[in-house]
Amino acid sequence: MADVPAMLPQMVQAYKDATDNLIFLKKQQWQVTNYLFIAEAAIFILSREVGPNPRAFLEMLTIPTALIAVGVLWMMQWSMTKFRKRLAFIYENYFAKDQQEIMELHVTKDAFFEGSFITFVLTLAALAAGIFTFVIV
Numbered sequence: 001m002a003d004v005p006a007m008l009p010q011m012v013q014a015y016k017d018a019t020d021n022l023i024f025l026k027k028q029q030w031q032v033t034n035y036l037f038i039a040e041a042a043i044f045i046l047s048r049e050v051g052p053n054p055r056a057f058l059e060m061l062t063i064p065t066a067l068i069a070v071g072v073l074w075m076m077q078w079s080m081t082k083f084r085k086r087l088a089f090i091y092e093n094y095f096a097k098d099q100q101e102i103m104e105l106h107v108t109k110d111a112f113f114e115g116s117f118i119t120f121v122l123t124l125a126a127l128a129a130g131i132f133t134f135v136i137v
Contacts, residue, residue: 014090015086021083022083025079029076029122032069033122035069036065036126040133059134063130066129070123070126074123077112084114084115085107
C-alpha cells in the first residue's frame, strides 16, 4: 500500500461539507420537482374556477413555471459538480489506489454529468407537467 498523507482537519471538514451539500442538493432537486407539480396542479384547479381572461393568464404561467423549475434543477446540478470535484481531489490525494478500488471511491474530474441521470428524469417530468397543464388548461 502506497504512503498517503494523513488527512488534515481542514480536509476532513471539506469532505464532510461536500458530502452534506451533495445530500442536501439532491433532496432539494426532488423538492423543486414536487413544488412544481403542486404549482401546476394549482394553476389547473384555478383555471377551472375562473373566467376566460384569467384562464389565459394562468395558461401563460404553465410553461414559464416549468422552465424556471428546470433552470433551478440544473443550477443545483452545476453546484453538485463543485462538490464532486472536491471529493475527487480528496479521494485521489488521501486514499491509496487499492483503497479507492476496494471502497469504490470513484468520482471523475468531469463530474457535471456524473449523477445527472436523475436530473434528466426530473427535467423531463417538469417539462411534461408544464406541457400537460398547458394543454389541458
